Amino acid sequence: MASSQHVLLSPAELSYLHSSLSLTPPLRPDGRSPTQYRPLSAETGILPGTNGSARICFADGTEAIVGVKAEVEKTKRRWDDDTIFSENNHHQQQQQQQQQQQEGEEENEGRNNNDEEGGSSDWVELTVEIPGYRDDDSGTVFLGQMLSEALLADGGFVKRLRINRRFHWKLFLDILLISPPLSYPLPLLSLTTHLALLATRLPKLKSEGDEDPFFDDDWAAAPYLYARDPATKRVAERPPVTLLVMAVGGNIIFDPSKEELAVADVVLAVSVGDDAQGKGEDRMDVDGSNPGRNLKLLSIRTVDPPSRLTPPGVANAANSAYGHAQVVNTGANQKMPEARQTESEAVEGVWKPPRGGAKAVVMGALVQKVLVRGGVADEVLDALEGVDTS
Amino acid sequence: MPLDTSTYNLALLRVDGRRWNELRRIHAQIRTQAAADGSSYLEMGHTKVMCVVTGPSEPGPRRGVAGAGGGGGGGGAGGQSKEAEVVVNIVIAGFSSVDRKRRGRGDKRTLEMQSTLSNTLAATLHTHLFPHSQINISLHVLSQDGSLLAALINAATLACVDAGIPMTDYVTACTAGSTSTYAANDEGADPLLDLNHQEEQELPGLTVATLGDSDKVVALVCESRVQISRLEGMLAVGVDGCKQVREILDQVIKAQGQKMILEGTVDKGTGLNDMDLD
Numbered sequence: 001m002a003s004s005q006h007v008l009l010s011p012a013e014l015s016y017l018h019s020s021l022s023l024t025p026p027l028r029p030d031g032r033s034p035t036q037y038r039p040l041s042a043e044t045g046i047l048p049g050t051n052g053s054a055r056i057c058f059a060d061g062t063e064a065i066v067g068v069k070a071e072v073e074k075t076k077r078r079w080d081d082d083t084i085f086s087e088n089n090h091h092q093q094q095q096q097q098q099q100q101q102q103e104g105e106e107e108n109e110g111r112n113n114n115d116e117e118g119g120s121s122d123w124v125e126l127t128v129e130i131p132g133y134r135d136d137d138s139g140t141v142f143l144g145q146m147l148s149e150a151l152l153a154d155g156g157f158v159k160r161l162r163i164n165r166r167f168h169w170k171l172f173l174d175i176l177l178i179s180p181p182l183s184y185p186l187p188l189l190s191l192t193t194h195l196a197l198l199a200t201r202l203p204k205l206k207s208e209g210d211e212d213p214f215f216d217d218d219w220a221a222a223p224y225l226y227a228r229d230p231a232t233k234r235v236a237e238r239p240p241v242t243l244l245v246m247a248v249g250g251n252i253i254f255d256p257s258k259e260e261l262a263v264a265d266v267v268l269a270v271s272v273g274d275d276a277q278g279k280g281e282d283r284m285d286v287d288g289s290n291p292g293r294n295l296k297l298l299s300i301r302t303v304d305p306p307s308r309l310t311p312p313g314v315a316n317a318a319n320s321a322y323g324h325a326q327v328v329n330t331g332a333n334q335k336m337p338e339a340r341q342t343e344s345e346a347v348e349g350v351w352k353p354p355r356g357g358a359k360a361v362v363m364g365a366l367v368q369k370v371l372v373r374g375g376v377a378d379e380v381l382d383a384l385e386g387v388d389t390s
Numbered sequence: 391m392p393l394d395t396s397t398y399n400l401a402l403l404r405v406d407g408r409r410w411n412e413l414r415r416i417h418a419q420i421r422t423q424a425a426a427d428g429s430s431y432l433e434m435g436h437t438k439v440m441c442v443v444t445g446p447s448e449p450g451p452r453r454g455v456a457g458a459g460g461g462g463g464g465g466g467a468g469g470q471s472k473e474a475e476v477v478v479n480i481v482i483a484g485f486s487s488v489d490r491k492r493r494g495r496g497d498k499r500t501l502e503m504q505s506t507l508s509n510t511l512a513a514t515l516h517t518h519l520f521p522h523s524q525i526n527i528s529l530h531v532l533s534q535d536g537s538l539l540a541a542l543i544n545a546a547t548l549a550c551v552d553a554g555i556p557m558t559d560y561v562t563a564c565t566a567g568s569t570s571t572y573a574a575n576d577e578g579a580d581p582l583l584d585l586n587h588q589e590e591q592e593l594p595g596l597t598v599a600t601l602g603d604s605d606k607v608v609a610l611v612c613e614s615r616v617q618i619s620r621l622e623g624m625l626a627v628g629v630d631g632c633k634q635v636r637e638i639l640d641q642v643i644k645a646q647g648q649k650m651i652l653e654g655t656v657d658k659g660t661g662l663n664d665m666d667l668d
Binding site: 068071129176179180 | 423424425426436438440442444479481483484485486487488490492526528530532533
């Protein structure tokens with residue numbers, strides 16, 4: 001399911017598309033502005049048998065469903081957790097004892113330990129299913145990797161899955177693409193996963209400390225994985241989203257369609273998170289004016305653009321149909337026609353697939369554009385906030 | 391979890407409160423997916439499936455053994471034949487059952503359902519009208535609570551109707567079972583209609599698919615041990631259930647057709663003037 005699906009466009013069409021996307025402002029085939037996403041409709045909580053679920057339909061008809069299921073699992077303990085009293089551990093314990101004596105709180109020890117221990121990335125299992133493609137197809141695996149990487153990048157997500165020192169939740173995310181893959185489905189799958197995680201609830205824990213976990217069987221009391229602010233009913237911290245960005249000529253284009261990808265110079269998948277720590281109090285004060293979020297870059301992947309595999313066009317000067325055959329029909333070129341094509345100069349209006357890697361400047365500009373305050377990532381997160389996830 | 395079947399004789403009610411000949415609630419929708427040629431969504435009780443049909447179209451490039459991996463063998467042969475190939479691909483979502491169970495590509499049960507479906511549909515669709523082409527049917531199981539194969543067949547029928555692929559008649563399917571276990575050797579066992587997951591685990595059962603209003607059986611799958619004396623009763627009840635299902639599916643398609651005419655999506659054909667659209 002690589003992004004390199006074959007698009008049946010001729011070199012002339014590719015060239016036309018490339019030059020209209022390189023204009024300022026770019027002209028996109030579907031009339032969107034460069035930063036505009038496809039309109040979408042979304043719903044959550046569609047599957048009562050799951051802990052959280054969501055469905056998104058993009059306006060072009062592509063549709064995805066994500067279901068989240070959680071299981072309690074015993075945490076594998078490191079062999080030296082209790083048995084060996086390492087320097088470091090010993091030091092910490094001493095500190096804690098001092099603290100306890102000072103504050104006289106017994107609870108504190110458990111708390112401190114909880115905060116210190118992170119989770120492990122195998123607490124999350126993410127699978128992507130695309131109809132007609134094998135689940136071990138390289139493209140499918142790559143999509144799954146990009147999505148799970150964004151979740152696991154800062155280690156903050158797995159911390160939410162902790163129950164106590166001995167147990168944790170294991171989260172299974174199953175991502176289904178329902179429609180045939182008309183465009184590269186990364187943005188769709190990422191947004192759907194985002195909503196499903198927002199709608200995810202885990203049963204309320206009744207047991208305390210390191211006991212075997214025991215849960216409240218009232219589902220209405222189950223807290224959300226991403227806790228809501230009781231006053232504003234808004235989610236404080238949000239799961240990451242992965243945006244697909246591409247560069248054509250001097251333009252940066254978001255959420256490209258399949259045809260646009262076919263002429264891309266560079267394609268990046270950029271995962272951003274909403275950094276809750278950074279916004280703190282001052283954000284709350286000016287909430288009405290919406291100063292934008294503190295976006296946090298989680299991961300970047302370059303996606304191999306299908307444009308590299310497109311056939312190059314032939315300039316009139318080199319085209320025998322125009323009677324210029326003699327000009328190029330000499331020596332080595334005659335033996336190696338493909339060498340002639342690759343070495344030809346860029347001619348205006350003749351499609352030439354991009355060669356070589358992305359320039360650092362372009363990559364920087366792409367990432368900058370994603371992370372800018374009040375930019376596309378903000379817009380997307382704001383739009384997703386409008387979806388009722390309760 | 392063993393099902394206590396002894397209570398059935400007391401009130402003649404099943405675990406979910408149905409009588410022996412009652413279907414679960416069936417809810418169906420067609421044209422749920424704008425990008426596909428045909429699509430449907432079907433609920434039989436808590437079993438929920440989605441179906442997306444692409445084609446008939448030119449067969450895509452064969453990716454290695456994708457035919458064996460992604461699709462379940464063709465009913466009607468390959469791309470060069472005179473008949474369209476029906477490729478069925480079933481995705482059973484990990485979250486569909488109560489305990490999450492991951493089914494790989496090579497899961498035997500899935501493969502068998504795929505081949506049953508593609509053979510059944512290839513026999514009913516007019517595949518000879520589309521030589522050198524392929525009909526892709528992909529089914530997504532979102533939630534399962536028994537009668538999975540029956541639900542898949544019904545959903546595929548609806549999606550094929552939506553895709554406008556000519557077919558002989560509706561293929562509708564239903565399950566039937568028997569009130570006591572194989573070992574019980576109970577002479578007075580009643581047949582049951584439309585098994586749920588609990589009943590399916592414990593009791594003998596079969597899936598039967600029939601063609602339209604007729605009694606023609608196009609698919610019959612029985613994976614459990616059944617005493618031969620009970621089989622006839624079960625089959626009769628199953629075939630009867632298929633007719634009920636057909637009525638329901640027919641209503642769904644008619645309702646969608648009326649909606650599309652009223653919205654002006656399609657022209658009102660000749661001879662439809664006397665049809666009551668209210």
